[in-house]
Amino acid sequence: NAGVTQTPKFQVLKTGQSMTLQCAQDMNHNSMYWYRQDPGMGLRLIYYSASEGTTDKGEVPNGYNVSRLNKREFSLRLESAAPSQTSVYFCASSEQGTLAKNIQYFGAGTRLSVL
Amino acid sequence: SQQGEEDPQALSIQEGENATMNCSYKTSINNLQWYRQNSGRGLVHLILIRSNEREKHSGRLRVTLDTSKKSSSLLITASRAADTASYFCATESQANNLFFGTGTRLTVIP
Numbered sequence: 551n552a553g554v555t556q557t558p559k560f561q562v563l564k565t566g567q568s569m570t571l572q573c574a575q576d577m578n579h580n581s582m583y584w585y586r587q588d589p590g591m592g593l594r595l596i597y598y599s600a601s602e603g604t605t606d607k608g609e610v611p612n613g614y615n616v617s618r619l620n621k622r623e624f625s626l627r628l629e630s631a632a633p634s635q636t637s638v639y640f641c642a643s644s645e646q647g648t649l650a651k652n653i654q655y656f657g658a659g660t661r662l663s664v665l
Numbered sequence: 666s667q668q669g670e671e672d673p674q675a676l677s678i679q680e681g682e683n684a685t686m687n688c689s690y691k692t693s694i695n696n697l698q699w700y701r702q703n704s705g706r707g708l709v710h711l712i713l714i715r716s717n718e719r720e721k722h723s724g725r726l727r728v729t730l731d732t733s734k735k736s737s738s739l740l741i742t743a744s745r746a747a748d749t750a751s752y753f754c755a756t757e758s759q760a761n762n763l764f765f766g767t768g769t770r771l772t773v774i775p
Contacts, residue, residue, distance in 0.1 A: 554707070585765075592753060593708070593765040608762065640707055652757055653698065656707030
């Protein structure tokens with residue numbers, strides 16, 4: 551049982567390049583999330599998907615797009631990377647739906663540098 | 666931003682001592698959670714306390730919640746070197762999303 555799997559673990563991009571971060575969960579969770587973590591800022595929500603077929607903006611969505619491909623997979627795309635997007639990106643999932651079911655399970659993270 | 670704030674930002678203690686970290690937040694909440702993050706890893710859920718609860722225990726962890734002061738504390742008793750990590754509070758509001766604090770970096774010295 552792998553939990554939440556993120557790929558790649560590390561990535562270096564040049565300004566203007568595009569890339570997609572992949573996330574998959576095997577816990578049959580309804581909800582999935584993408585966060586970024588910057589020093590001194592904690593985690594900030596980029597996008598989330600409350601259920602298969604839906605996506606919504608979080609706190610910092612600008613410069614990103616997402617796709618909920620199916621119940622298991624939720625990808626994050628940077629269309630034209632900028633140095634300000636240098637960060638550690640975490641994917642998470644949760645059962646959601648009822649109170650106290652929003653305990654989130656995290657992947658190991660993707661460390662992205664944009665030069 | 667609804668992000669909470671942890672205090673202190675960093676804490677260094679000797680093995681066997683107790684560690685206390687605090688979290689303050691800004692809006693009304695449904696529940697508050699604490700997560701742990703080891704260096705270079707993802708976050709791991711520790712404990713959840715609902716807005717109508719004042720105290721909760723799990724093993725060596727004790728969490729309190731004061732909704733009138735919009736604050737919570739996490740106490741780790743009899744700390745171990747393996748407790749070295751960053752600890753984050755996360756609040757859940759009506760929108761059901763979590764808002765994470767800025768974290769407390771705990772170092773337990775053997």
